[in-house]
Amino acid sequence: MAQSIRVSFDERGAYYTRCNLQRHMSSLPIDQTGPTSVARRRPASWQPRHRATLIIAILGVLGMLLIPFLAKDYKPIIFSDGIAYYAYLPATFIEHDLTFETMERLYFEGSFPSYSGIQPYPSTGINLNKYPIGVAIMLLPFFFTAHAISALVGAPLTGWDPIYQVAAGLGGLTYMVLGVALLAELLARHFPERVVVATLACIVFGTNLYHYGTFDPTMSHAYSFFLITALLLATSWWYERPTIARSALLGLVAGLIVLTRNLNVLFLAVIPLYGLCSRTDVKARLHFFGAHLLPLAIMTSVAALMLLPQLAYWRFATGSWLVYSYQGESFNFTQPRLIAVLFSVQKGLFFWSPLLLLAVAGFWGLHRFASAYLAPALVVIPLHTYLVASWWHWQFGWSYGHRAFTDVMAFFALGLATFLASLRGRQAWAVSICCTILVALSLFQMFQYWQQIVPPENTTWEIYRSIFLRLW
Numbered sequence: 001m002a003q004s005i006r007v008s009f010d011e012r013g014a015y016y017t018r019c020n021l022q023r024h025m026s027s028l029p030i031d032q033t034g035p036t037s038v039a040r041r042r043p044a045s046w047q048p049r050h051r052a053t054l055i056i057a058i059l060g061v062l063g064m065l066l067i068p069f070l071a072k073d074y075k076p077i078i079f080s081d082g083i084a085y086y087a088y089l090p091a092t093f094i095e096h097d098l099t100f101e102t103m104e105r106l107y108f109e110g111s112f113p114s115y116s117g118i119q120p121y122p123s124t125g126i127n128l129n130k131y132p133i134g135v136a137i138m139l140l141p142f143f144f145t146a147h148a149i150s151a152l153v154g155a156p157l158t159g160w161d162p163i164y165q166v167a168a169g170l171g172g173l174t175y176m177v178l179g180v181a182l183l184a185e186l187l188a189r190h191f192p193e194r195v196v197v198a199t200l201a202c203i204v205f206g207t208n209l210y211h212y213g214t215f216d217p218t219m220s221h222a223y224s225f226f227l228i229t230a231l232l233l234a235t236s237w238w239y240e241r242p243t244i245a246r247s248a249l250l251g252l253v254a255g256l257i258v259l260t261r262n263l264n265v266l267f268l269a270v271i272p273l274y275g276l277c278s279r280t281d282v283k284a285r286l287h288f289f290g291a292h293l294l295p296l297a298i299m300t301s302v303a304a305l306m307l308l309p310q311l312a313y314w315r316f317a318t319g320s321w322l323v324y325s326y327q328g329e330s331f332n333f334t335q336p337r338l339i340a341v342l343f344s345v346q347k348g349l350f351f352w353s354p355l356l357l358l359a360v361a362g363f364w365g366l367h368r369f370a371s372a373y374l375a376p377a378l379v380v381i382p383l384h385t386y387l388v389a390s391w392w393h394w395q396f397g398w399s400y401g402h403r404a405f406t407d408v409m410a411f412f413a414l415g416l417a418t419f420l421a422s423l424r425g426r427q428a429w430a431v432s433i434c435c436t437i438l439v440a441l442s443l444f445q446m447f448q449y450w451q452q453i454v455p456p457e458n459t460t461w462e463i464y465r466s467i468f469l470r471l472w
Contacts, residue, residue: 022110025080026248031394033249036437047188047193048193048194048196049148049184049185049187049193049196049197049200049283050184051186052184052196052197052200052201053180053181053184054176056177056180056200056204057177057180059210060173060176060177060210060213060214061173063210063214063215064170064173064214064217067214067215067450069339070447070450070451071215071450071451071452072451072452073452076165077165077166077168077169077217077218078164078165078168078218079216079218079360080115080216080217080219080397080398081115081117081131081218081219081220081397082168082217082218082219083116083118083119083218083364084116084117084129084130084131085119085131085135085136085218085219085220086097086135086136086139086168086218087100087103087116087118087129087136088129088133088136089136089139089143089158090103090158090164091103092162093143093147093159094147094157094159095159098313098317099114099126099127099317099318100118100127100129101127104118104127106158107158107160112127112408114454117129117130117131117296118130119327121317121318121327122327123318123319124317124318124319125442126316126317127317128317128318128323128325128327128389129317129325129365130325130326130327131211131220131325132258132259132261132262132310133259133309133310133313134220134223134256134258134259134261135220135260137256137259137309138171138223138256138260139167139168139171141171142167142168142170142174143159143164143167143168143170145167146163146164146166146167146168147159147164149163149167150163150164156207156440162374168217168218169217169218170217170218171217171218172212172213172216172217172222172223173213173214173217173222173223175213175222175223175226176209176212176213176214176217176222176225176226177212177213177224178226179222179225179230179410180200180204181228182226182229182230182233183200183203183229183409183410183413184196184200185233186229186232186233186236186410186413186414187199187200187413187414188415189236189370190369190370190414190417191369191370191417191418191420191421192421195417195420195421196417198420198432198435199413199416199417199420200413201356201415201439202416202438202439203409203412203413204436204438205439205442205443206353206355206356206435206438206442207353207355207356207401207405207406207409207412207442208352208353208399208400208402208406208442208446209222209225209406209409210443211400211401211446211449212225212403212406215400215446215450216399219221219403220260220261220407221403221406221407222406223260224260224261224264224406224407225259225406225407225408225409225410226411227253227256227257227260227264228264228267228408228411229409229410230253231250231253231254231267231268231270231271232255232373232376232410232411234246234249234250234253235250235270235271235274236274236372237249237250238250238271238295238299239274239275239288241269242292242295243295244294244295246295247294247295247296247298247299247302248298248299248302250299251298251299251300251301251302251303251306252270252303253269254268254299254303254306255302255303255304255305255306255307256306258303258306258307259306259307259309259310261324261407264407266380266383266384266387267380267384267408269376269379269380269383270380273336273375273376273379273380274372274373274375274376275372275375276375277367277371277372277374277375278422283354285398292385294315317355329391329392329393330386330392331390331391331392332390332391332392333386333390334431336386336389336390337389337390337392337394338385338386338389340389340394341385341388341389341394341402342385345459345460345461345464346395346457346459346460347394347395347396347399347401347402347457348402349401349402349405352401352402352442352445353401353405353442354438354441355435355438355439355442356412356414356416356430358415358416358420358431358435359412359413359414359415359416360415361415361419362414362415362416362417362418362419362420362422363377363378363415363418365418365419365422366414366415366418368418368422369417369418369421370414370417370418373411373414376411377411377414377415380408381408381411384404384408385403388402388404388405390447394459395457397456397457398456398457399456399457400445400446400449400454419431444469448467448470451472453467453470453472454467
């Protein structure tokens with residue numbers, strides 16, 4: 001009987017399609033009887049995925065403590081792009097000068113370095129911070145905590161001293177760990193605990209995610225990873241029960257995604273694409289939207305309100321409400337470097353994180369486990385890849401691996417979990433050994449990057465062969 005169901009609304013008005021019916025059935029109370037009953041599950045208080053998340057958090061803190069000793073010529077925590085992402089906070093709450101002129105004079109010898117992303121806007125002469133304000137907003141609790149501690153112990157209230165640096169670093173690590181926790185809950189809705197734990201370990205340590213939660217925690221990528229993971233989970237919650245609170249939450253997440261990296265606006269396509277598995281689902285989706293105009297209005301209103309601070313800053317600095325802040329930087333849409341972005345020794349995604357090839361293989365079977373995310377993955381990931389490959393500096397500057405894909409690790413986690421859940425017997429053992437080797441390789445090469453053995457960019461085959469598995 002259940003197989004014949006295509007689209008229905010439950011008593012709460014929640015929307016279900018054929019592709020996510022199985023997940024809905026598994027979420028029914030355990031005392032249901034008859035065809036809709038499910039097996040009793042382990043209490044959700046302390047699952048293996050929670051222990052795995054705690055271990056990742058501990059290893060993250062340990063990594064931050066050891067990095068000054070493991071890294072060659074270790075830089076301040078707030079460095080490179082992180083300077084501009086963070087600069088909004090001291091400029092607003094300490095210097096009270098969003099022209100950044102006070103900061104420029106006091107801490108940058110009268111001129112921001114070119115890599116900082118803060119340069120005068122031609123028509124106004126006011127310094128324009130090319131990076132959006134999302135990271136600064138998400139760091140507010142950590143900044144205020146550092147400010148309070150500095151005042152309490154009599155440390156300088158500059159916004160840049162060690163207490164502030166540590167707080168900003170802990171902020172990036174915290175959002176990485178929160179992203180992992182949300183990812184664990186997302187995966188647990190579709191996969192067994194053993195698969196969830198294995199996927200978390202592979203995604204955190206077999207890619208550059210751990211690096212951007214510890215070594216470069218003030219870059220935007222740990223924050224975007226958290227937000228996009230939250231988007232995937234919050235979208236599923238919203239379709240199950242589009243309450244006012246869930247609508248506001250989804251709008252908040254959507255607004256922060258755009259504020260953190262403007263081009264990540266394309267990930268908002270997840271919301272309308274979620275759960276679409278056939279043409280008939282499109283009609284049902286339009287019917288669902290028509291039946292829930294108030295939740296839709298709340299969601300879009302909250303997202304729009306989140307954008308107001310950014311628009312106000314652009315108006316202040318440039319005289320225009322909408323600005324392309326990356327002056328002199330552009331896309332080449334007719335000649336995207338797709339092969340280089342995905343496979344080259346320079347920054348190729350699969351060259352530096354080969355474990356993700358298993359995730360791509362898993363996308364073929366995603367419809368069996370988490371089909372509601374299949375349409376978003378098939379649309380959003382190719383579009384994101386195309387944009388990255390079309391960027392004038394497709395390597396994205398100094399980074400371990402290709403940092404533009406750190407944001408979307410939740411999508412790859414769904415593919416990898418699907419691949420792992422499909423394995424049986426000897427296949428599982430062979431893939432486990434393969435994953436262990438690839439994780440070890442990723443961690444070793446990350447250490448090489450910290451030691452400046454792996455170049456920050458423009459790696460060639462000759463260089464890579466000469467440094468492969470070199471420890472010092």
